[in-house]
Amino acid sequence: MRRAGAVSPRTVMLAIAGDSAAGKTTLTRGLVEALGEDRITSLCVDDYHRYDRQERKGMPFTALHPDCNYVEIMEQHLQLLAMGSPILKPVYDHSTGELTRPELVEPTEFVIVEGLLPLHSKLSRACFDITVYLDPPEEIRREWKVNRDTAKRGYGSDQVLAELDKREPESAEFIRPQKSFADVVVRFGPIEVRQDPPDTPLSAELLLRPTIRHPDLTGVFSDVDRNAMHLKLLRDEDGRPVDALHVHGHAPREESHTVEKAIWSELGTETELPGSLGQLGEGTRSEPLAITQLLLLYHLLEASS
Amino acid sequence: MRRAGAVSPRTVMLAIAGDSAAGKTTLTRGLVEALGEDRITSLCVDDYHRYDRQERKGMPFTALHPDCNYVEIMEQHLQLLAMGSPILKPVYDHSTGELTRPELVEPTEFVIVEGLLPLHSKLSRACFDITVYLDPPEEIRREWKVNRDTAKRGYGSDQVLAELDKREPESAEFIRPQKSFADVVVRFGPIEVRQDPPDTPLSAELLLRPTIRHPDLTGVFSDVDRNAMHLKLLRDEDGRPVDALHVHGHAPREESHTVEKAIWSELGTETELPGSLGQLGEGTRSEPLAITQLLLLYHLLEASS
Numbered sequence: 119m120r121r122a123g124a125v126s127p128r129t130v131m132l133a134i135a136g137d138s139a140a141g142k143t144t145l146t147r148g149l150v151e152a153l154g155e156d157r158i159t160s161l162c163v164d165d166y167h168r169y170d171r172q173e174r175k176g177m178p179f180t181a182l183h184p185d186c187n188y189v190e191i192m193e194q195h196l197q198l199l200a201m202g203s204p205i206l207k208p209v210y211d212h213s214t215g216e217l218t219r220p221e222l223v224e225p226t227e228f229v230i231v232e233g234l235l236p237l238h239s240k241l242s243r244a245c246f247d248i249t250v251y252l253d254p255p256e257e258i259r260r261e262w263k264v265n266r267d268t269a270k271r272g273y274g275s276d277q278v279l280a281e282l283d284k285r286e287p288e289s290a291e292f293i294r295p296q297k298s299f300a301d302v303v304v305r306f307g308p309i310e311v312r313q314d315p316p317d318t319p320l321s322a323e324l325l326l327r328p329t330i331r332h333p334d335l336t337g338v339f340s341d342v343d344r345n346a347m348h349l350k351l352l353r354d355e356d357g358r359p360v361d362a363l364h365v366h367g368h369a370p371r372e373e374s375h376t377v378e379k380a381i382w383s384e385l386g387t388e389t390e391l392p393g394s395l396g397q398l399g400e401g402t403r404s405e406p407l408a409i410t411q412l413l414l415l416y417h418l419l420e421a422s423s
Numbered sequence: 424m425r426r427a428g429a430v431s432p433r434t435v436m437l438a439i440a441g442d443s444a445a446g447k448t449t450l451t452r453g454l455v456e457a458l459g460e461d462r463i464t465s466l467c468v469d470d471y472h473r474y475d476r477q478e479r480k481g482m483p484f485t486a487l488h489p490d491c492n493y494v495e496i497m498e499q500h501l502q503l504l505a506m507g508s509p510i511l512k513p514v515y516d517h518s519t520g521e522l523t524r525p526e527l528v529e530p531t532e533f534v535i536v537e538g539l540l541p542l543h544s545k546l547s548r549a550c551f552d553i554t555v556y557l558d559p560p561e562e563i564r565r566e567w568k569v570n571r572d573t574a575k576r577g578y579g580s581d582q583v584l585a586e587l588d589k590r591e592p593e594s595a596e597f598i599r600p601q602k603s604f605a606d607v608v609v610r611f612g613p614i615e616v617r618q619d620p621p622d623t624p625l626s627a628e629l630l631l632r633p634t635i636r637h638p639d640l641t642g643v644f645s646d647v648d649r650n651a652m653h654l655k656l657l658r659d660e661d662g663r664p665v666d667a668l669h670v671h672g673h674a675p676r677e678e679s680h681t682v683e684k685a686i687w688s689e690l691g692t693e694t695e696l697p698g699s700l701g702q703l704g705e706g707t708r709s710e711p712l713a714i715t716q717l718l719l720l721y722h723l724l725e726a727s728s
């Protein structure tokens with residue numbers, strides 16, 4: 119299904135929605151590196167906060183609430199970007215909690231929009247060619263959030279855990295419902311049915327919804343170990359058909375490479391499969407992340423062709 | 424002539440262009456008071472500065488240069504306002520010279536856009552129903568600028584005069600050419616042919632260009648002292664026909680009231696002629712300012728009907 123954003127051939131728009139510390143930045147970073155900043159621009163819609171941290175202290179909601187964000191301006195800016203127009207984007211400084219000087223964003227061939235609420239409204243959803251929801255298990259996300267916010271945002275872990283509890287009702291009401299509007303739902307986490315030791319790299323389950331046309335992977339899985347990776351036809355939560363692609367954290371490099379080549383070959387491109395995917399930050403590589411990024415790269419390039 | 428902004432019946436757009444300290448804010452204030460903030464919104468497009476005061480110090484142009492402003496974003500925001508959409512407007516703090524947190528502007532029935540460059544581009548001009556250029560004699564404007572910037576913006580008068588000299592080439596290149604695109608050119612100043620004493624209140628000459636349909640004032644001037652006020656058919660700088668309305672600073676209240684009633688009666692409205700016009704700030708009233716504001720009020724109401 120093509121959306122309003124796809125009417126103009128100029129900008130291909132990808133949304134990556136998910137709760138705080140769900141992995142949006144890590145996923146985005148690999149895509150920007152693969153295509154290069156000349157071709158792809160990323161922005162975070164959490165910059166559309168209506169109130170700064172100080173003002174929010176006296177208010178009955180957290181930053182997750184739509185009323186705490188300029189949703190109408192976010193929609194307007196997404197429409198402008200989809201039509202190839204520049205925007206003057208507000209800026210929220212996560213380190214100080216202040217709203218500061220806005221910055222010019224000029225859309226390139228591809229734009230990634232990540233954040234808490236990019237799929238909140240019908241109008242915002244209509245701006246995207248491809249929509250992703252990151253859905254890690256809550257205990258994994260809490261761990262990621264504590265690690266990040268204590269290391270990079272100057273909070274104590276007690277503060278972060280208290281904030282998570284305070285946000286939970288609004289996560290349930292506004293963030294998680296966006297999952298139902300995503301073309302791809304990505305769940306990084308341990309595979310629950312397996313009893314892997316605690317240091318096992320995270321696996322990924324990707325729900326590939328038929329709302330967009332995914333590459334045909336039915337042929338490739340005869341060649342790979344079905345324990346490391348498999349594709350399973352399921353019914354989604356709403357009863358609709360969906361493909362679930364599982365990539366185990368221990369999937370051998372050669373096997374994930376076979377799947378990557380299968381995805382890439384469907385593009386009919388002569389360019390090389392990018393080597394920069396799957397980077398977790400400290401030089402470690404994740405096969406499930408690499409395959410997730412490659413699938414999104416496939417959709418970006420497919421939508422622009 | 425109706426412009427693009429007039430296609431949508433929702434927002435009537437008035438531009439007040441002119442150099443720094445030309446009287447834009449004083450003119451705007453009386454219009455906002457007359458209609459009330461529920462019906463009319465004013466904004467200043469000098470907020471679209473691309474660089475803050477510190478950054479400009481190392482640059483080869485002043486704040487008057489289009490390259491020193493987000494002209495494309497200004498155009499975009501003017502179009503959005505003209506179509507009745509809200510904008511998140513950047514904010515330039517004149518007291519500190521810093522670019523700060525943007526603010527939401529929701530268009531009301533009428534929007535006044537004042538500033539240095541609202542008529543700079545064809546696209547920006549197309550957003551307005553009525554366009555005004557303020558054109559005081561340079562020596563008067565210099566005096567106003569020194570008075571204001573020393574009193575309200577913390578500069579010394581030597582600094583202000585040096586800045587005026589530095590800005591002069593860009594005033595000539597970018598600000599003053601906007602005069603040719605205005606429907607109304609307002610020149611507050613002494614009447615040069617008269618030898619009035621120096622404390623005589625300023626007079627006004629209003630060029631009423633036939634680019635919009637002005638109220639018919641040809642009948643009313645038989646009733647007033649031709650020394651205090653008159654309407655004169657002229658050729659404009661480009662040879663085109665234009666009406667010049669002169670209002671002397673000493674025009675008697677009763678006579679300017681006769682002209683005001685003539686303008687107001689053309690609207691066919693039952694509401695009272697507003698009493699708040701012509702205020703110079705310290706309780707003093709200017710008949711030329713009152714008539715200028717009333718004429719603009721006429722055009723605002725006429726364009727919305």
